[in-house]
Amino acid sequence: MSLPGFFVAHKHEVLTLMGEHLWLVGVSMLLAVAIGVPLGILLSRRPALKSLILGTNNIMQTIPSLALFGLLLPVPWIGARADRLAILALTLYALLPVVRNTYTGIAGVDAPVREAAIGMGLTSRQLLWHVELPLASNVIVAGIRTATVITVGVATIAAAIGAGGLGEFIFRGLAMVDNNVILAGAIPAALMALCADFVLGLIQRSLVRRPARTHH
């Protein structure tokens, strides 16, 4: 069967698996941002924690994804369902770029800007919301963008532990030695990664200081 023919014949399954894939990536990224941004902010306030948190995250990244899925299997509640397990693993992978970029973005705020802000009597929280986060936002979004693209790819491996997603086609195609089936998983995954990259890229560009303007 030709590739387009496969897509037509398996339309429903393709859409279901894309939906699952999107769900895995979406939930993982929401968690990664919800945990990673506050962690990055914490690092900017307590630089002593930097090597601990970034180090742990770095080690996490070096664990091969397939092994990480396996290692998390015995964890109670998490290991009970494949999708929970996949989401936890994906979140752990996505965390590093988000934490690191949040920290880097905040640390990159010009010293005189920060000094003036503190000298004028901004509280630590006001400094964060009025100055640091707005100025770091495009770097933070760049981290989220990197993390999302990685997660879309790694999420295909979730199928190995039965968590669904487009990896189903890839593993099935490998077992059947059928390139069309592999491509039926790989192409939508690649498109998804490209779309995420494009959309987040637009957001990131809109955050660079302010909209470009000419002035005379």
Add this chain to the structure above:
Amino acid sequence: MNDSPAAAIEFVNVTYRINGNRTLISDLNLSIHRGETLMLLGRSGSGKTTTLKLINRLLAQSEGHVFVDGRSTSEWDVIQLRRHIGYAIQEAGLFPHYTVEDNVALVPRLERWDVARIAVRVREVLQLVGLPCDEFSRRYPDELSGGQRQRVGLARALAADPQILLMDEPFGALDPITRAELQHEFLELKKSLSKTIVFVTHDVAEALMLGDRIALMDSGKLKGIFSPAEFLRSKDEAVEPYVTAFRATQQILNSGA
């Protein structure tokens, strides 16, 4: 008129050590009068900026007391203390993502002034520093020249009408022409405002021109306080190198003319 103490700012036996060992300021006693412009003059590393930052508690002294309006800075709520004092620095430190108007309006907004009052005040202080509000309020800092940015920094420091103004080499990074222009306007401004101003500089000419009094600092110690006239007459060995350098410049200028 009121029962507030004569000194707006007072240092009593103040010592500041960094990391508990290196002494940056030692045993400083200094009284800054209400309404005067006091120049903190010294070379880099003399402790003049450190002294300034002890006033708004960007740094905290290791020993002694700093009093602002008669109250020790350690008793002030630090946020209230800072909002009570205007602060302008060399690089201006404007928020690049805020327009001129938003930069200037920041402290009044944090202090929850009503919108109409803020608008009036922004217009007023921008006018004061020579920037017509209609032309500049919507601009961003990267659309301004260095001199204009410095003016906005000054307007921002003045926005909430603080009675004390701290200025850390505010004209230090400007080209000579712009600097002379701003110095001249500063003189006019300080006459009309009657604020207590503490001004850090390493430039003798600037200190002589803008100050009511000059506090000379060297290696973390106060070497003396002089009026500009006293400073020029002084035979103090700490003062002499400054005066010699100043006169040498003048002589070169005069002989060339």
